[in-house]
Amino acid sequence: MNLAAKKAIYDYILYAHDDFYFCPKWDVVLKNEVQKIDHNKFYLSGTMINNGQIELDCGNSLETFNEKKLLKEINDANYYDFQGSTWAPHLIHKDVWNKVGGFSEEFFPGTGSDPDLNMKLWNEGIRIFKGINDFKVYHFGSIVTRKYKNHPTIKTESGSRGGKIFLLKWGITIDFFKKNFLKSDTRYVSELSDPKINLKFILELTLCKLNYLYIKYIYNINNRHKLIKK
Secondary structure, eight states: OHHHHTTOOSSEEEEOOTTEEEOTTHHHHHHHHHHHHOSSOOEEEEEEESSSSBOOOOOSSTTTOOHHHHHHHGGGOOOOOEESOOSSSEEEEHHHHHHHTSSOGGGTTSTTHHHHHHHHHHHTTOOOEEEEEEEEEEEOOOTTGGGGTTOSSOOOOOTHHHHHHHHHHHSSOHHHHIIIIIOTTSBOOSOOOOOOOOHHHHHHHHHHHHHHHHIIIIIHHHHHHHHHHO
């Protein structure tokens, strides 16, 4: 992704997975949203149909895909504009992408890299993290990587590994970041503000710090001993 982004010659980078079907007028919706914001400090995300926010089964492969059903029912299949992100698809200005260095490659093959990107954007002062109901994609669900799921040498998922890297890097969990910073999945009202510091926030943050200490000083040491024994 980072190598591909370097070849981008236009102002915006649209990131998508290989298992999306982009629904009609997605580009018009994004264009209108960008014009309405009128600056480049934003992170716009889409709404996923099937394996996402909207449940509408139109098939899980190219062979079973019922495009006519999708196009017929799509206008009645709605979620709402929401805070936070679906991670993909997303639109970001190229200058912002370059400023934060794109995806952090320590998360390869991917899990954890999206919230990490959001955290880097947050630290750059970006407060518009908006999921747009009318920017819809149909989500087939990892149709390319699915067949390699249990392959002995090809890694398709990093599972909780990405969560541990995020925790050690930022000192909080992905769930804590989504809940207290991005306000994920709540209705979009306006750009975000810094989280309110109250008792609940402090308790959840304390749990994050205890988890951090466990991963850094106990979990990692135990795993190192296991590797040495092998």
